[in-house]
Amino acid sequence: xxxxxxxxxxxxxxxxxxxxxxxxxxxxxxxxxxxxxxxxxxxxxxxxxxxxxxxxxxxxxxxxxxxxxxxxxxxxxxxxxxxxxxxxxxxxxxxxxxxxxxxxxxxxxxxxxxxxxxxxxxxxxxxxxxxxxxxxxxxxxxxxxxxxxxxxxxxxxxxxxxxxxxxxxxxxxxxxxxxxxxxxxxxxxxxxxxxxxxxxxxxxxxxxxxxxxxxxxxxxxxxxxxxxxxxxxxxxxxxxxxxxxxxxxxxxxxxxxxxxxxxxxxxxxxxxxxxxxxxxxxxxxxxxxxxxxxxxxxxxxxxxxxxxxxxxxxxxxxxxxxxxxxxxxxxxxxxxxxxxxxx
Amino acid sequence: xxxxxxxxxxxxxxxxxxxxxxxxxxxxxxxxxxxxxxxxxxxxxxxxxxxxxxxxxxxxxxxxxxxxxxxxxxxxxxxxxxxxxxxxxxxxxxxxxxxxxxxxxxxxxxxxxxxxxxxxxxxxxxxxxxxxxxxxxxxxxxxxxxxxxxxxxxxxxxxxxxxxxxxxxxxxxxxxxxxxxxxxxxxxxxxxxxxxxxxxxxxxxxxxxxxxxxxxxxxxxxxxxxxxxxxxxxxxxxxxxxxxxxxxxxxxxxxxxxxxxxxxxxxxxxxxxxxxxxxxxxxxxxxxxxxxxxxxxxxxxxxxxxxxxxxxxxxxxxxxxxxxxxxxxxxxxxxxxxxxxxx
DNA sequence: CTGAAAGCGCTTACAG
DNA sequence: CTGAAAGCGCTTACAG
Numbered sequence: 001x002x003x004x005x006x007x008x009x010x011x012x013x014x015x016x017x018x019x020x021x022x023x024x025x026x027x028x029x030x031x032x033x034x035x036x037x038x039x040x041x042x043x044x045x046x047x048x049x050x051x052x053x054x055x056x057x058x059x060x061x062x063x064x065x066x067x068x069x070x071x072x073x074x075x076x077x078x079x080x081x082x083x084x085x086x087x088x089x090x091x092x093x094x095x096x097x098x099x100x101x102x103x104x105x106x107x108x109x110x111x112x113x114x115x116x117x118x119x120x121x122x123x124x125x126x127x128x129x130x131x132x133x134x135x136x137x138x139x140x141x142x143x144x145x146x147x148x149x150x151x152x153x154x155x156x157x158x159x160x161x162x163x164x165x166x167x168x169x170x171x172x173x174x175x176x177x178x179x180x181x182x183x184x185x186x187x188x189x190x191x192x193x194x195x196x197x198x199x200x201x202x203x204x205x206x207x208x209x210x211x212x213x214x215x216x217x218x219x220x221x222x223x224x225x226x227x228x229x230x231x232x233x234x235x236x237x238x239x240x241x242x243x244x245x246x247x248x249x250x251x252x253x254x255x256x257x258x259x260x261x262x263x264x265x266x267x268x269x270x271x272x273x274x275x276x277x278x279x280x281x282x283x284x285x286x287x288x289x290x291x292x293x294x295x296x297x298x299x300x301x302x303x304x305x306x307x308x309x310x311x312x313x314x315x316x317x318x319x320x321x322x323x324x325x326x327x328x329x330x331x332x333x334x335x336x337x338x339x340x341x342x343x
Numbered sequence: 344x345x346x347x348x349x350x351x352x353x354x355x356x357x358x359x360x361x362x363x364x365x366x367x368x369x370x371x372x373x374x375x376x377x378x379x380x381x382x383x384x385x386x387x388x389x390x391x392x393x394x395x396x397x398x399x400x401x402x403x404x405x406x407x408x409x410x411x412x413x414x415x416x417x418x419x420x421x422x423x424x425x426x427x428x429x430x431x432x433x434x435x436x437x438x439x440x441x442x443x444x445x446x447x448x449x450x451x452x453x454x455x456x457x458x459x460x461x462x463x464x465x466x467x468x469x470x471x472x473x474x475x476x477x478x479x480x481x482x483x484x485x486x487x488x489x490x491x492x493x494x495x496x497x498x499x500x501x502x503x504x505x506x507x508x509x510x511x512x513x514x515x516x517x518x519x520x521x522x523x524x525x526x527x528x529x530x531x532x533x534x535x536x537x538x539x540x541x542x543x544x545x546x547x548x549x550x551x552x553x554x555x556x557x558x559x560x561x562x563x564x565x566x567x568x569x570x571x572x573x574x575x576x577x578x579x580x581x582x583x584x585x586x587x588x589x590x591x592x593x594x595x596x597x598x599x600x601x602x603x604x605x606x607x608x609x610x611x612x613x614x615x616x617x618x619x620x621x622x623x624x625x626x627x628x629x630x631x632x633x634x635x636x637x638x639x640x641x642x643x644x645x646x647x648x649x650x651x652x653x654x655x656x657x658x659x660x661x662x663x664x665x666x667x668x669x670x671x672x673x674x675x676x677x678x679x680x681x682x683x684x685x686x
Numbered sequence: 687c688t689g690a691a692a693g694c695g696c697t698t699a700c701a702g
Numbered sequence: 703c704t705g706a707a708a709g710c711g712c713t714t715a716c717a718g
Contacts, residue, residue, distance in 0.1 A: 031704090050696065051458040055696090057697045058696085080439075085443075108431075117393065275592060360712080373687070401712085401714095
């Protein structure tokens with residue numbers, strides 16, 4: 001209960017607190033005789049340096065803040081895993097915050113991280129325009145935007161080419177003869193949401209087709225409702241692009257609820273590729289992001305900033321890649337239940 | 344860059360630092376005139392109190408440590424979500440640590456949390472016997488074991504009735520005419536792993552049947568291998584109980600890899616019930632834990648300890664419940680492809 | 687109600 | 703190589 005402090009160790013070893021501190025911090029200018037005594041005393045007393053005091057004195061911590069918008073989304077979970085691993089290996093701790101896509105929570109957490117004097121922040125922003133981001137950077141704390149760009153130009157960023165993913169997913173279906181293609185969008189105030197929608201819209205209008213969308217807000221339940229809504233409005237829909245992995249769960253629930261077969265009646269392309277995708281019936285054709293690589297990149301950018309090795313902001317964009325599975329039907333093939341055309 | 348401190352605010356407001364501190368901490372004994380001036384100065388200067396200094400002075404933080412063993416397991420993710428929410432609502436921050444089921448990492452993180460002087464710890468232990476747990480408690484920091492019991496009797500605990508889940512899952516299959524039942528076990532040095540296995544073994548031996556198990560170590564890839572191994576050793580297996588949700592992914596991969604149909608050739612019962620379960624083909628019959636309720640309970644126990652309201656350790660155990668879906672075949676029914684028996 | 691002063695437990699120039 | 707002393711930025715008895 002009464003915690004052992006540096007002066008207790010010093011007394012036991014018969015040296016000053018300064019010497020104990022030097023041993024603790026690997027300062028070479030300590031005689032080996034004294035070093036041994038100090039080490040022995042630390043061992044005997046079970047001394048644990050108080051990191052709060054150390055941080056106060058040094059004026060910085062060794063903690064990095066990671067702010068994500070949805071801890072229940074495997075996309076972010078995978079990223080956190082990589083970030084935490086890399087940070088731990090470099091002697092950093094991770095203070096993890098979950099904003100639930102709520103701007104107010106994001107601001108509160110960023111303020112906390114600033115007050116905590118963390119050395120850096122990795123942020124999947126719920127609100128790209130949040131002025132708190134600028135405040136954090138103003139305190140000299142580097143910020144790396146992950147998954148989503150932020151407005152402040154001083155922040156580094158690691159993102160995917162979301163516009164392209166939306167476009168490619170749509171083109172994939174267009175190329176297989178679909179034209180009645182719907183889109184289940186994420187939150188439109190979030191870059192991944194609006195960019196993927198923009199890509200879809202671009203691909204549709206390039207072919208002279210009218211977009212047909214509904215918002216699932218990156219959530220399972222909302223996506224289920226949105227999909228039902230889309231099907232009501234456009235009963236002739238033959239294909240749906242779903243804007244992220246959680247919304248796919250909702251979309252599939254809606255389709256099953258109505259007894260609509262995938263891919264026979266409606267084809268599905270998913271943006272994202274979580275680990276359970278291939279177990280679904282049918283296995284889902286997906287556009288996958290290299291999440292782990294992206295997370296590692298984010299840590300790398302942050303470390304460069306913390307080390308003061310770089311002053312100009314960098315923005316790294318990763319491509320998606322197609323995982324072709326079984327959830328899309330090719331409408332150019334002869335339908336099974338019709339008589340063959342003569343040619 | 345040059346951060347605003349309490350003395351800057353004091354100077355601006357024409358009061359002492361003590362007064363600023365009192366305003367900050369809601370001390371009632373400050374005249375409203377001065378309070379207003381202080382508040383105005385804080386606003387004008389954009390002052391953010393340094394929490395590190397505050398923590399050092401107060402000798403405690405408002406951070407709680409959450410140590411989980413696998414952040415990529417939805418079971419823990421759901422729990423973290425609830426814990427973080429509840430903690431935030433009560434003015435606490437969460438320092439999240441991921442041990443990857445590694446005892447060494449657990450010890451390192453617990454030491455860090457102790458050095459950080461967190462107010463409490465929620466721990467899903469990778470190593471129940473870790474002496475560091477006792478050290479943390481010895482520092483006066485309450486520990487609540489989550490998901491898995493720890494050896495130190497001073498810790499509170501919130502767990503599920505894992506023995507019973509293993510037994511019930513096995514009995515479920517026995518009741519449907521299966522006898523050639525295998526078990527894909529988790530890590531046996533972890534309580535959830537050994538308890539579920541114990542329940543399975545109990546149910547089998549009660550019927551005079553020999554257990555047949557393989558260890559998937561709570562991991563997808565290991566479970567795939569383990570399942571293949573089990574099928575090699577026991578080709579007549581008609582049913583498998585899988586010890587957690589991630590291992591189900593591996594088990595299904597192994598079965599599909601060999602073209603074994605579920606449930607026609609082999610039935611599956613899963614312990615755990617993640618959100619993607621019902622999308623799998625076939626939807627999986629599962630024994631589900633009330634994870635969110637358990638997480639909320641863990642926070643509650645921790646808060647009681649932090650508030651000093653309770654001295655004796657409590658252990659709360661939750662039951663699993665059966666979600667009956669489509670992954671089990673009833674062998675007592677007449678097989679479709681055989682001629683009817685005469686009776 | 688208010689302020690001067692001590693102190694939280696470290697680290698680090700400074701002097702020797 | 704070593705120690706005495708100052709100081710990190712707050713909070714909180716203490717005295718008034």
